[in-house]
Amino acid sequence: MEAAEALGQAGDPRLGKDNWITIPAGKFWMGAQKEDPSKPNYDPRADKDESPVHEVYLKEYQIGRYPVTVEEYKRFVDDEGYNNGGWWKEGGFGEKRRPENWDDQVLHPNWPVVSVSWYEAAAYCAWAGVRLPTEAEWERAARGTNGRKYPWGNEELDATRANYGEKVGHPTPVGLYPRGATPEGIEDLAGNVWEWMSDRYEENYYRASPKLDPRGPNSGVDRVLRGGSWFYFPRYVRVSNRDSNYPAVRYYLNGFRCGGEVSAP
Numbered sequence: 001m002e003a004a005e006a007l008g009q010a011g012d013p014r015l016g017k018d019n020w021i022t023i024p025a026g027k028f029w030m031g032a033q034k035e036d037p038s039k040p041n042y043d044p045r046a047d048k049d050e051s052p053v054h055e056v057y058l059k060e061y062q063i064g065r066y067p068v069t070v071e072e073y074k075r076f077v078d079d080e081g082y083n084n085g086g087w088w089k090e091g092g093f094g095e096k097r098r099p100e101n102w103d104d105q106v107l108h109p110n111w112p113v114v115s116v117s118w119y120e121a122a123a124y125c126a127w128a129g130v131r132l133p134t135e136a137e138w139e140r141a142a143r144g145t146n147g148r149k150y151p152w153g154n155e156e157l158d159a160t161r162a163n164y165g166e167k168v169g170h171p172t173p174v175g176l177y178p179r180g181a182t183p184e185g186i187e188d189l190a191g192n193v194w195e196w197m198s199d200r201y202e203e204n205y206y207r208a209s210p211k212l213d214p215r216g217p218n219s220g221v222d223r224v225l226r227g228g229s230w231f232y233f234p235r236y237v238r239v240s241n242r243d244s245n246y247p248a249v250r251y252y253l254n255g256f257r258c259g260g261e262v263s264a265p
Contacts, residue, residue, distance in 0.1 A: 012110040014175060015072060019065035021184050022262055023058070023137070028145045030056045030136060031206050032240035041147050043240065049203045050240045056136050057212050063133055063141045064257040066174035067188055067195060068124065071109035073099065073116070076124050087126045092119025092248065100250045110173040112193045112255040118223045118247035121196045121256040132198040133259030135224045135242070136214045141182065142189040142226075142239040149238055151182045151189040157237060162191035163230045164237050171230055171255075189227055190237040193255035197224035201244035222246055229253040 031053040032046035033039065041053045077098050085093045099105060100115035116124075125131045133141075142151045152161060161180035163172045174188055181187045199216025201224045216224065222244040228237030231253055235241065245251065 012069075012071065012173070014066075015069060015110065020062045020260075021065055021141070021186050022060065022062050023141055023184070025058060025060040026145060027055055027057045028140050028143060029053050029147055030139055030143075030240075032238070041240065043149060043238065045235045045238065046240065047242070049242050050206070052206055054206055054209065055211060056140070056209075056214060058136060058140055059213055060262050061133075061137055061259060062262055063137060063186060063259045065186055067112040067193055067255045067257045068121075069110050069174055070105045070113045073113040073124060074106060074109070076127050077102075079127070081123065081127050084127075087123040088119065089126065090119055090122040092117060092123065095248070096120065096250075101252070108171075108173075111171045112174060112188070114171060114193055114255045115250045115252050116255065117250050118196045118245075120250075122198075124256075125258050128258060130258040130260035132196055132256060134213075134215055135197045135199045135226065137259055138189075138195070138197055138226050139239055141184075141186050144182065149240075150180075151186065151239060152180055157190065157234045162188075162237060164191035164228060165233045166231055168230055189239070191228050191232075192230055193227070194225040194229045194243065194251075194253050195227045196254065196256040197226055198259075199224045201242070225254065 029040040032041045032043040032050040033053050034044045034046040081087055082097050159167050162177050171192055180190055200220040201222040202217040202220055205217055225243040
């Protein structure tokens with residue numbers, strides 16, 4: 001932990017690299033169910049809004065290796081991102097000037113940025129030329145095509161794989177738990193911070209969601225959050241767990257990562 005903090009203060013070289021992970025086009029089983037151990041994505045801790053399990057086909061896309069960090073978000077703040085309405089087409093322009101508790105956050109450059117609303121996350125992504133991932137894209141990145149319960153597999157969660165359950169008591173530098181990464185190297189999908197998705201939330205959305213590239217309901221207010229956080233316990237950091245909040249809410253457990261289309265060569 002101390003070494004990772006020192007790296008952040010010195011200028012974490014990982015954050016200057018190309019940290020996009022490409023997920024190939026294909027199918028996977030999304031959601032979880034607790035009725036039949038012989039069927040896909042069986043999980044005795046599955047919640048009602050994770051069912052039914054359904055097959056989804058996604059086109060090729062990219063997702064960030066890490067959640068967006070304080071250092072990265074600071075570039076948006078310093079570039080007068082809060083004063084440029086062009087980045088705020090989803091809403092929220094003029095309501096805030098910087099994230100909550102920003103003076104404290106900038107002391108930890110390689111921690112995930114937190115206390116940003118969905119509108120702030122969407123504005124940052126627009127400024128960066130990307131977007132928030134969809135709920136289906138996030139789950140595919142975390143679950144893979146073999147039905148993993150956690151990003152690393154089906155082995156139970158422990159303190160070597162994720163920051164969860166108040167074991168640390170605050171966010172940790174991104175990428176601090178390589179044993180919790182996916183086989184592709186995507187990190188911090190379990191714990192550390194809740195991550196805003198582009199989708200609106202609907203409890204029963206899975207009953208009628210489209211098979212091809214679902215983007216969430218067309219109506220509704222709340223937006224989806226995924227991944228649990230450093231505060232929450234194992235059932236909340238499973239890859240199928242869904243949460244939501246009002247898009248204007250800023251919460252000390254909420255951050256985000258970016259997603260996007262694959263650029264043409």
